[in-house]
Amino acid sequence: MDIVDVLLIGLRVVATFALLLVVTILNVWAERKVVADMQNRIGPDRAGPWGILQTVADGLKLFFKESVTPSKVERGVYLAAPFLAVVPAFLIFSVVPWGAPVEVFGRTMPLQVADLNVGLLFILAMSSMAVYAVVLAGWSSGSKYPLLGGVRATAQAISYEAAMGLAMVAVVMYSATTGDGTGTLSLAELVERQAGTFLGFIPRWNIIPQFVAFAIFLVAIVAETNRAPFDLVEAEQELVGGFHTEYSGMRFAMFFLAEYINVFSMSAIAATLFLGGWNGPTWSGILPAWISAILPVFWLLVKTYAIVFVFFWIRATLPRLRYDQLMQLGWKRLIPGALAWLMVSALFIGFRRFGLPWG
Amino acid sequence: MVELIVFVVGAVVALGGAVAVVVARNPVYSALGLLATLFSLGVFYVVHLAHMVAAVQIIVYAGAVMTLFLFVIMMIGVDRSEDTSETIPRHRIYLAVLAVGLLAVAGAAATGGRFSWVPAAVEGAETPNGTVQALAERLFTDWVLAFEVTALLLTIAAAGAIALAYFRREPVTEGDDR
Structure with a gap:
């Protein structure tokens, strides 16, 4: 651990931070454009080409607006809550490997802030x-x-975190079929174990054997990020704005920022767990070396944006669930479904490793 | 050096949170103090390279404080503070005796040289990678019976709580929404 190592770690942290901020600016604009197209509208088109600078303009506006503090608030907690939203949003992405390890100054640098061997548990935490x-x-x-929005958020998060965790367990269990025969919770290792192909041409992504877990995970992350159709936490028609009704100016913008970062990092996690992460053809030897080195980043972004697009798509097309429907879907469909799928995949993995019980 | 700084900061947060749990007038702040204490314990586990324990600490304990928040909001209400009048006579005296006893035990341990500074993540120590695998191996080979019995115990506790809360003597009438 010398000065170069420390600098490289700093570089990784700054690069990840910058990546998240840039994609958030693009995502807000992209969502408005995609939803506008689906609803036969034009969407933002004034600031910059195709309105791409709209988010920058909105951000600047919010930055200069007054942050009103209503008289009945609990001051300390009220002022701290937006920061509590942003910090975990940035931290979740720190365990996601967003590119293949690259050679810098004669050392191998993983493109990820921290490769924790409890990475998946860190995401849940x-x-x-x-x-x-x-x-x-x-x-x-x-x-x-x-207050109603906050209480709804608790119930929703507790319900859907269980389904999300159970879908992850199936992936961890399946990861034991490759590599050294034990499962892994490290995201970097999960990506490496999805390299290669089934039958020579189908990529060895977890989505193919674990498609049910992928469906459950996708529904659970939409609910976890409080996005439509699960945005009962901030349902406009019922709760004005939900938990952020009383926030304005930069503090409101921080909740907004946290939501969009969560959408991106949850999509990146889904891409990492189920779509092979940064795996993809790099054509090393044919293309120049530097292009081969950044192609994995490109592949991860393509896969992540495929899932982010699904987020936008269902927001534009599906109506909001009623509260009892939300709870029924979580507890009576997703969690039993995830448990049943866990049993099925455990049986199949067991048969593959130990043979049939009558064989 | 870094370890010492992390320890001091973590210790201050943990103790401050613990004091806030007892002192705070508003039970929401008590729950927040508990959250701070449990989170700092997680930080200490990370310093000691027990990443798995740290993650579990935050998911299980710090996550469970959320339920306390709900209890506070549902049972006490938002704008009323807790009723602090005492129901057990002379309980301050009993508590004082207990506290002095606890302090005496801790002081005896400290002066007896039982406390020593154990450096945590020393250079070249056992690599933390494989903690989960090592833990699972112990849990599912040497301690599998204890593990399964504990799981059964928790299931019984959950089923018992539902039975106590849900089933009553009198028959449930049609449309009775509990």
Whole structure:
């Protein structure tokens, strides 16, 4: 561990931070454009070419607006809640490998802030921390609509985190069929184990054997990020704005930023767990070396944006669920479904390794 | 050096949170203090390279404080503070005796040289990679019976809680929405 190593770690942190901010600016614009196209509207088209600078303009506007503090709020918690929302949002992405390891100054640098060997548990821990921001914002606002939004957020997060975790367990179990025969919770290792192909031409992605787990995971992350059709936390028609009703200016923008970062990082995690992460053809030897080195980043972004597009798509097409429907879907469909799928895949993995019980 | 700084910061947060749990007038702040304490314990586990324990600490314990928030909001309400009048007579005296006893035990341990500074993540220590695998191997080979019995115990506890709360003597009438 010399000075170059420390600098490289710093570089990774800064690069990840910058990546998240840039994609958030693009995602807000992209969502408005995609939803506008689907609803036969034009969408933002004034700021910059195709309106691409719209988010920058909105961000600047929010930055200069007054941050109103209503008189009935619990001051300390009210002021801290937006920061509590942003910090876990950035931290979740720190375990996602967003490119193949590259050679810099004669050392191999993984393109990921930290390769934790408990990476998946870290994701679950941080997403359970993120709920506190919503609940505390709702409670400290001293107003009834935010409070209802906060309480809804708790129930929703607890319900869907279980389904999300169970879908992850199936992936971890399946990862034991490759590599050294034990499962792994490290995202970098999960990506490496998805390299190669089935039958010579189908990529060895987890989505092919674990398609049910992928479907459950996809529904659970939409609910976990409080996006439509699961955005009961901030349902406009019922709760004004939900937990952020009383927030304005930069503090409101921070909740907004956290939501969009969560959408991106949850999509990146889904791409990493099920779509092979940064695996993809790099044509090393045919293309120049530097292009081969950054192609994995490109592949991960393509896969992530495929899932982000699904987020936008269902927001434009599906109506919001009623609260009891949300709970029924979570507890009576997704969790039993995930448990049943876990049993099925455990049986198949067991048969593959130990043979049939009558064989 | 870094370890010492992390320890001091973590210890201050953990103790401050613990004091806030007892002192805070508003039970929401008590729950927040508990959250701070449990989170700092997670930080200590990371310093000691027990990443798995740290992650579990945050998911299980710090995550469970959320339920406390709900209890506070549902049972006490938002704008009323907790009723702090005492129901057990002379309980301050009993508590004082207990606290002095606990302090005496801790002091005796400290002066007896039982406490020593154990450096955590020393250079070239056992690599943390493989903690989960090592833990699973112990859990599912040497301790599999204890593990399964504990799981059964938790299931019984959950089923018992539902039975106590849900089933009553009197028959449930049609349309009775509990």
